[in-house]
Amino acid sequence: MFKLSEYVNTQPNIVALSLVSLVVMMGSSMVTPSLTLYAQEILFADEFLVGVVIAGFAIGRLIFDIPAGIISDRVGLNRVMILGLAILVGSSLLAGVAPSYWVLLLARVLEGIGSSIYVSAAIAFVLLSSEGARRRTSIGSYQSMLMLGPIIGPAVGAPIAAFFGYNVPYFAFALMVAVGLLIIAILNYRGRFNVARPAPGQENALHQANMTVYLNAAAIATFGFAFLRSGIYTTGLPLFAYGGLALSVFDVGIILTVASAANLASSLFSGRITQMYGMQKPLFGAILASAALVALTPLATSMVSLLGIMTLMGVTSGFFGQSLAWAAEQIEEKVKRKQYGKGTALDIQSHVTRGIGFNRMIGDLGLVLGPVFVGYVISAFTGNPLMWFISYGLTSAVLGAVSLSILGTKVKCDIMPQRT
16 A cells, blocks of 8 residues: 555655646646636637647647656756756736736746656656666655645636736746745755766767657557546546536536546556556556546536536546556667667666656647547537537547557567666
């Protein structure tokens, strides 16, 4: 059984990163209740421009996920984490004082870039600093802390916006990240995040690998989980709850909070399950189960039944973090097998940091495509009496195809070799 006390005592550096990552994840959800009103009422944006500014954060992450890994190679994980947090502080302050819509959009994109830089480096550190036997538990615990962000963020951001103004949550977020930046800087000064990196002139071997080293079944799983979260949680659930069941905003808030809590609880034991049964089958099962639950969603006739379905969906999506650990394992195995850079530990580490960036980029692609796909399908069948069954059925089919792709991918090594 997972013991938090054991985790805190043996890995204080990872705990510090997890707490700061929690704050970073809170930021994107802190501003969610007020962002639409901020853009519309203060900066006079129409509905389309509001959608663009909401997507700005994910766009910034998407375009910078791979460069973040390359920068980590050249600058070092410790310095990159500080850089990412500094960008988050500056961009949040810029968003808070934005004199126009376009400045707010720029700030949102910069926030996504800062988040991508920090979280990519933090995840890489968690994976690289954990022994093979503990890697899955470590990433599951780290992911659990991240999942608290969507639960806590709206509860903190909404009252701030209501009492002090629609732009004030950005200032609160900037202050919180600044505290996190100070903590990471102090730990870095004490040498807690020092990880070896290639010296100048010794990086040629790192460029021998092509993109196939990073493209693997784990990337497919990451896309599936991200598509599920943005397509169903963010887009499909509210549309069905309001249009199909006539629920209130309060009802939807309760459903999302409970689903996120179930996600958090699941992520706590997902590492243990994949450690016992390997990565491929549990991730296949989790996404396939999600596909079945999506297909069943239109059968919900009340808040209680919809709450039950979304809670189970939260449990299945709790395996999201394990796809990152699986990506690191597959990348290491490919690098060793193909002997890029003679397979030295430093070369493998460099490929892992870049590969995690690629894996996150695939996930962020799912975050962008999920709402676009679900929203388009629902709008295309508006007025059809079978609208919800068709739209959710097509979304379920996409997730089913993703799960089958995972099962159909040949994986040479599912268990991480022990480090020596």
